Amino acid sequence: MTNNNRATIETKISNGVEETVYIRGYDVLELIEQVDFGSVFYLLFREKLPSPAHSKMLNAILVSVCDHGIVPSSLTTRILTSCGVPIQSAVAAGVTSIADRHGGACQELSRWLQDASAKISAGAERATLIEEFVDAYIRNRKPIPGFGHALHPGGDPRAISLINMAERLQIAGAHVRLLKAVADELERKKSKRIDINVDGAISAIGSDMGFPWEMARAFVFVSRAAGLAAHAIEEEASEEGWGRWSKELDWRYVGQSKRTI
Numbered sequence: 627m628t629n630n631n632r633a634t635i636e637t638k639i640s641n642g643v644e645e646t647v648y649i650r651g652y653d654v655l656e657l658i659e660q661v662d663f664g665s666v667f668y669l670l671f672r673e674k675l676p677s678p679a680h681s682k683m684l685n686a687i688l689v690s691v692c693d694h695g696i697v698p699s700s701l702t703t704r705i706l707t708s709c710g711v712p713i714q715s716a717v718a719a720g721v722t723s724i725a726d727r728h729g730g731a732c733q734e735l736s737r738w739l740q741d742a743s744a745k746i747s748a749g750a751e752r753a754t755l756i757e758e759f760v761d762a763y764i765r766n767r768k769p770i771p772g773f774g775h776a777l778h779p780g781g782d783p784r785a786i787s788l789i790n791m792a793e794r795l796q797i798a799g800a801h802v803r804l805l806k807a808v809a810d811e812l813e814r815k816k817s818k819r820i821d822i823n824v825d826g827a828i829s830a831i832g833s834d835m836g837f838p839w840e841m842a843r844a845f846v847f848v849s850r851a852a853g854l855a856a857h858a859i860e861e862e863a864s865e866e867g868w869g870r871w872s873k874e875l876d877w878r879y880v881g882q883s884k885r886t887i
Contacts, residue, residue: 639670650674664688667848671841679795680835686791687828690784691729691846693853694777698728700857707861708868720854721847729846731771735829736839739801743833746800752807760811770812772805772826785827792831801833 640649647654650669657666661675664685668676676684693700703720707713724730742755763770775782792798805826813819828845864870 638673671837671844679797683792683795683797683831683835686788687831687845688849690788690824690849691828692849693856694850697777699723699850700854703854703857704861705868705871707858708864708866708870713855713858713862716858717851717854720857721851724843724847724850726771729825729850730843731823731825732829732832732842732846733839735772735805735826736833736837736842739804739829739833740839743800743804746804752804756804756807756811760808760815764815770808770820772829773809773812773822774820775823778821778823781821782823782827784824785822788824788827788831789822792827792834797831797834799834801830805830 638650640647642648649657649666650673652669652675657669661669662681662685664687665676665681667688668674668680668684675681696704699720702723703716706716706719711719726734738759742750742752742759745755746752760770789798789802792802805822809820809822825846829842832842832845833839
């Protein structure tokens with residue numbers, strides 16, 4: 627007799643059984659012995675193991691964003707750790723800060739690159755799509771995702787390294803070329819060079835590797851979680867407590883003066 631009140635969850639990702647765990651059909655015991663983490667990351671999303679070139683590229687991407695010093699995500703993790711928050715919660719909070727303005731621009735850019743590439747393949751004018759994309763951001767006075775970096779005004783060295791590597795490994799394709807064309811159009815409109823940053827490189831390379839735009843931020847937050855854990859442990863070891871933040875950060879109140887009811 628079927629119980630219609632029970633829900634069934636179906637997954638193609640993994641299956642834990644008594645003797646082992648299967649990841650996309652592969653025995654995790656074999657993966658442990660023979661496959662690196664980047665390749666398993668690829669397997670989880672692409673449902674197959676990568677080629678040697680794709681494995682090397684994906685591991686490089688994960689290394690490139692594992693940490694970046696004191697930035698919003700690491701600062702969030704450190705402040706919460708100093709308050710006595712458990713490491714997993716402090717790291718989770720840091721991860722949630724990865725968004726449009728910090729570490730997460732790759733998702734928005736990946737979506738456009740993949741959409742524009744599909745339109746070009748269907749006959750759309752490449753130059754027109756690029757010009758419209760750049761003009762929309764300039765008109766709204768917003769930075770184009772994947773370009774420029776406050777900490778690397780001379781150009782993001784990670785982006786340069788990743789793109790060069792993708793070209794050497796013959797992974798760079800239509801999406802990397804499209805990204806470079808956007809950089810040229812942006813320079814033409816701004817009359818100055820605004821270099822591709824690591825988000826931009828990851829967006830284009832990930833797209834050329836066949837990853838859907840919806841998971842672009844996973845490249846960043848999966849890797850950055852390791853760096854955030856290191857920040858949490860370092861902060862915990864400092865034994866200074868949360869009070870250090872009020873001492874080291876300048877702040878001032880600019881709200882309403884004292885009032886009475």
